[in-house]
Each structure stands twice: as structure tokens, then as C-alpha cells.
Amino acid sequence: MAKQPPVAIVFDTFGTVVDWRTSLIADLTAYATTRGVTADWPALVDAWRAAYQPSMQRVRSGEQPWTTLDNLHRASLDRLVAEFGIKGLSEADLAHINLGWHQLKPWPDAVPGLTRLKARFIIGPLSNGNVALLLNMAKAAGIPWDMIFGSDLFGHFKPDPETYLGVSRLLNLRPEQVMMAAAHNGDLAAARNCGLQTAFFPRPSEYGPRQERDYKAESDWDIVATDIQDMATQLGV
Amino acid sequence: MAKQPPVAIVFDTFGTVVDWRTSLIADLTAYATTRGVTADWPALVDAWRAAYQPSMQRVRSGEQPWTTLDNLHRASLDRLVAEFGIKGLSEADLAHINLGWHQLKPWPDAVPGLTRLKARFIIGPLSNGNVALLLNMAKAAGIPWDMIFGSDLFGHFKPDPETYLGVSRLLNLRPEQVMMAAAHNGDLAAARNCGLQTAFFPRPSEYGPRQERDYKAESDWDIVATDIQDMATQLGV
Numbered sequence: 001m002a003k004q005p006p007v008a009i010v011f012d013t014f015g016t017v018v019d020w021r022t023s024l025i026a027d028l029t030a031y032a033t034t035r036g037v038t039a040d041w042p043a044l045v046d047a048w049r050a051a052y053q054p055s056m057q058r059v060r061s062g063e064q065p066w067t068t069l070d071n072l073h074r075a076s077l078d079r080l081v082a083e084f085g086i087k088g089l090s091e092a093d094l095a096h097i098n099l100g101w102h103q104l105k106p107w108p109d110a111v112p113g114l115t116r117l118k119a120r121f122i123i124g125p126l127s128n129g130n131v132a133l134l135l136n137m138a139k140a141a142g143i144p145w146d147m148i149f150g151s152d153l154f155g156h157f158k159p160d161p162e163t164y165l166g167v168s169r170l171l172n173l174r175p176e177q178v179m180m181a182a183a184h185n186g187d188l189a190a191a192r193n194c195g196l197q198t199a200f201f202p203r204p205s206e207y208g209p210r211q212e213r214d215y216k217a218e219s220d221w222d223i224v225a226t227d228i229q230d231m232a233t234q235l236g237v
Numbered sequence: 238m239a240k241q242p243p244v245a246i247v248f249d250t251f252g253t254v255v256d257w258r259t260s261l262i263a264d265l266t267a268y269a270t271t272r273g274v275t276a277d278w279p280a281l282v283d284a285w286r287a288a289y290q291p292s293m294q295r296v297r298s299g300e301q302p303w304t305t306l307d308n309l310h311r312a313s314l315d316r317l318v319a320e321f322g323i324k325g326l327s328e329a330d331l332a333h334i335n336l337g338w339h340q341l342k343p344w345p346d347a348v349p350g351l352t353r354l355k356a357r358f359i360i361g362p363l364s365n366g367n368v369a370l371l372l373n374m375a376k377a378a379g380i381p382w383d384m385i386f387g388s389d390l391f392g393h394f395k396p397d398p399e400t401y402l403g404v405s406r407l408l409n410l411r412p413e414q415v416m417m418a419a420a421h422n423g424d425l426a427a428a429r430n431c432g433l434q435t436a437f438f439p440r441p442s443e444y445g446p447r448q449e450r451d452y453k454a455e456s457d458w459d460i461v462a463t464d465i466q467d468m469a470t471q472l473g474v
């Protein structure tokens with residue numbers, strides 16, 4: 001029997017809605033030029049993102065108390081600037097660079113696709129980003145979220161079940177009335193384990209030339225689409 | 238010295254943004270007619286709202302553990318239906334009537350004024366309502382919030398400081414970068430005590446013919462306006 005359509009759809013954000021790698025490389029390169037600082041910025045961005053999961057894992061495991069992603073990003077940046085031997089960045093520069101995550105640009109299909117979906121569904125990010133990061137991003141990029149589900153609302157990072165189930169609790173919906181949409185099979189597997197519906201579309205250039213996974217759906221997700229516009233079409237809006 | 242403009246503006250909702258009394262009386266009267274149930278619906282609505290503060294006070298005082306406003310509303314409704322001797326309402330009817338709070342109508346200036354403010358400021362409700370209530374209301378009425386600050390995010394009802402300070406924490410702003418807007422002087426006094434900026438405009442018909450207070454600003458709030466449109470004008474948007 002076909003499932004009922006969801007009432008709410010929540011979206012992974014980094015990679016799924018916004019192109020963090022292209023955005024950050026462009027932002028850092030332009031900013032560093034104005035500051036007269038040189039470095040291999042694409043390599044720094046890739047290393048920064050590579051620090052993402054290990055930094056959250058220290059929180060998930062209990063080794064480190066709850067810390068927002070903004071603060072994890074900053075700690076990783078400080079370490080990498082030292083490791084890369086980058087000189088000449090002030091405290092204000094580092095604070096500015098860290099806020100690059102608040103200014104990421106959406107993939108071209110994201111805002112038009114989300115605008116269509118918003119007409120029928122509650123839509124929001126369900127991201128490891130904190131509310132301030134996700135909200136500033138939405139304001140800058142015109143992403144029309146109804147509600148911002150930052151990880152700081154739950155004190156947990158995905159794939160901890162408190163995040164997926166936290167959305168259904170705050171919306172007073174059953175888990176199967178919520179759909180998780182992501183370009184990452186692992187996120188969807190965790191959401192499905194919590195009872196959510198699932199939607200996948202690939203972002204094959206998310207990690208640049210060295211992408212290693214998530215080129216295609218690895219399970220029978222409820223929706224498999226080419227992008228958010230196609231997802232809206234499949235949902236009949 | 239004049240203060241800096243706020244970055245975010247949060248709005249009390251019941252009475253300030255939406256006209257709960259007119260909305261609920263119209264909704265209950267129409268619904269009860271279809272169900273063939275008669276009662277003094279304006280009196281029931283006034284009694285229901287009169288139960289609002291005492292029901293939250295039991296949570297604030299610790300007499301009762303954290304309970305969403307949806308659940309407090311339902312408990313009050315059940316008691317009042319019995320007290321008023323209203324017969325013939327099924328469980329589904331009572332659930333439907335309780336969801337009337339999710340469908341309240343905005344005052345005429347609210348959506349156009351908020352739309353103007355959204356162009357320059359982060360805007361959201363800071364209400365004793367829970368996220369599901371406030372989000373369903375926004376979707377039904379087209380209220381263009383950036384983020385929904387329901388009381389269930391904080392596990393506290395206003396005027397507990399955890400609510401006002403919770404907004405500044407989630408937005409990573411200092412309290413003075415947040416403005417509280419309300420048609421209720423008491424709400425603003427509590428917000429000012431937490432360091433927030435304040436904006437007042439009166440809603441003299443909120444409580445109908447028996448309104449007893451909040452006809453005018455009772456302190457030197459940072460903004461005193463006639464409504465949300467005037468508030469937008471005073472803020473230069």
C-alpha cells in the first residue's frame with residue numbers, strides 16, 4: 001500500500017541544499033586577496049570539511065559536551081590555519097571566515113523547488129548547523145523555510161535519533177508524517193530507522209573531483225529524484 | 238545615545254499578531270452549528286482565555302511538569318465544556334475545537350507589516366504557544382516568520398527569562414540586539430529586564446467589550462506605535 005504523503009519535509013542542508021565547497025572556496029579566495037594572504041584555499045576548505053564528522057563525533061560520544069557547529073568549525077579552522085602555516089589573519093579575519101558557513105549559496109534548483117514544496121508542505125532544514133547559522137543562510141540566500149530545525153534545538157547531531165524524532169515531536173506529527181530529504185544515503189538510513197519517510201537526490205559535485213560516494217540511491221527510498229525541482233514534481237506540486 | 242537598531246524582532250502572538258477572540262468565537266459558532274450543539278460561545282471563549290494564565294502558572298511554579306499550550310488548552314476546554322453543561326461534542330469535536338488556536342486570524346496590519354519588517358530584520362513569534370500551533374497558524378494565515386520560537390523550545394512560558402534569553406542564545410545575538418514587540422506592557426517589562434529592546438502597540442479590542450488594560454504604553458518603550466505597519470515605518474522599512 002502506498003504511504004500517505006508527508007505533512008512536513010525536512011532537508012539536510014550542507015551539500016543537499018547548498019553548495020558549501022564552491023561557496024567557501026570562492027568566499028575565502030576573494031577575502032584572502034583583499035587581506036593579502038595567500039594559501040591553498042581549496043585544500044583548506046576540503047580539510048575543514050574533513051574535520052566536520054570527527055569534530056561532531058567527539059560530541060556524539062560524550063567526549064566533549066554539547067558544542068554548536070559554529071564553535072566546532074572555529075576550533076577546526078584555528079587548527080588548520082596553524083597546520084597550513086597561514087600567516088597574517090587577525091582574530092576578526094578568522095571570525096569573518098568562520099561565518100562563511102552562514103553565507104553558503106544554494107544549488108540552482110533549491111530555492112525554486114523549495115518554494116513549490118512550501119505551498120503544500122511544512123518545510124525546514126534538519127541540519128547539524130545551529131539555528132543562527134541556518135537562519136542567516138536562509139536570509140542571505142532567500143531560502144523560504146517555515147521553521148529552522150538546528151541541531152542546538154535538540155542538543156544532538158545527526159544521525160542521533162533525537163534529531164529526527166525531535167522534529168516529529170515539535171510538529172506534533174507521527175514520524176511517518178515527516179519526510180527527510182538528503183543527498184546522503186546514511187542520513188536517510190538513520191531517518192528511516194526512526195520511522196520517517198525518505199527522499200534522495202544526488203549532488204555528485206558536492207565534494208569536488210574527489211567525491212567518493214552518494215552518487216546514487218543505495219536503498220529503496222520513498223522518493224528518488226534528480227534534484228529538488230524533480231522532487232516537487234514527484235510530490236505533485 | 239540612541240540604541241543601535243535590533244537584528245531580530247520577536248512578536249508576542251495571541252492578541253499582538255492575531256485576534257484570538259473574534260477568530261475563536263466565529264470558528265466555534267460556525268462549527269457548533271454544523272454539529273447541532275448550542276451554547277454561549279462568546280462566554281466559553283472568554284472563560285477559555287481566562288484559564289490561560291492560571292494553567293501556565295501551575296507549570297511556571299513547578300506544580301505541574303512541562304506541558305505544551307495545546308495540552309493546557311485541551312484540559313481547560315474539557316473542564317469548561319462540563320461546567321457550561323454543553324452536550325453532544327464527541328472526542329473528535331473537542332480535538333477540532335482545540336485546534337482552533339492553530340487557525341487564528343491576523344489583525345489586518347500584521348501580515349503586511351511583518352512582510353515589510355522581514356526585508357531588514359529576522360522576525361519570529363515568541364509566544365507561549367508551542368511550535369506546532371504557531372507554525373500551523375503561520376501556514377494558514379500566511380504569516381512570513383523566519384523562525385518559530387515556541388515555548389516548547391525552552392520548556393518555559395513567558396515571562397520566565399529563559400524565553401527571552403533563549404531567543405538571543407539561539408540567534409547568537411546579545412539581548413540588546415533583539416527587540417520584543419507586544420500589545421502587553423507586562424511582556425515588555427519582562428523582556429526589558431532581560432536586556433531586550435521593546436516595542437508596544439495597543440490592541441484595544443483584544444478582549445472585546447471587557448478589556449481592562451493595555452490601552453496604552455505604560456513605560457518608555459523603545460518604540461511606541463499604533464500597529465505593526467506603523468512600527469515598520471518607525472524602523473525605516
